[in-house]
Amino acid sequence: MSEKKQYSMVVFSNHTKGLEREYLEWYAGQHIHDLLRIPGYVGCKFYELSDKQLSEGEQKYKYMIIWDIETDDIDSVTKEIKRRMDDGSTVFIPAFDSAYFDVTMSPITKYVTSKEIEGKSVEEVLEISELNKFVF
Structure with missing residues (x-):
């Protein structure tokens, strides 16, 4: 059996007009219930668009969920x-508005924190990120 790899499936979505409460209760209950029963799905976190954005302009999606997947066979x-x-x-x-967008990604660095890089050079941060372990 090969080593399990980590993936994140990010889904951006919206509710159907006038059905926000139903959408939220379904997503945070039924949908999480259904998907976390699929072998390989190990966790998730559901997000709502913040009032403050770096980029100007209208955002297409109000909600996002990140599904964590661990498998040797994506x-x-x-x-x-x-x-x-x-x-x-x-x-x-x-x-659930069916005009959603999803993408599955695999990490190319480890999770890096501000504490880890405090006082470090760019070269040291590159080493801390372990990019070479994942990519090269």
């Missing part, structure tokens, strides 16, 4: 979520 995890969406075992409701 293709099988992807196939399983698609299967469950198709057969209805992953429940969707009219309050």
Whole structure:
């Protein structure tokens, strides 16, 4: 068996107009319940768009969830979520606007904190990030 790799699936979405409460309760309850039962899905955190943004202009999505995935076979995890969406075992409701956007990413550095890099040079920060361990 090969080593499990970490992935993050980030999903940006909105509620259907007039159905925000239903959307939030479904997402934070039913949808998390359904997806965290899929082998490989290990955790998640649900976010709402902040009032303060670095970039000006209108934001397309009000909500984001980050799903943490650990697997040695990301293709099988992807196939399983698609299967469950198709057969209805992953429940969707009219309050979920189907014009969502998702992307699955894999880390190329370790998690780096401000404490770790305090007083360090750029070269030292590069070493702390362990980029070479992940990419090269």
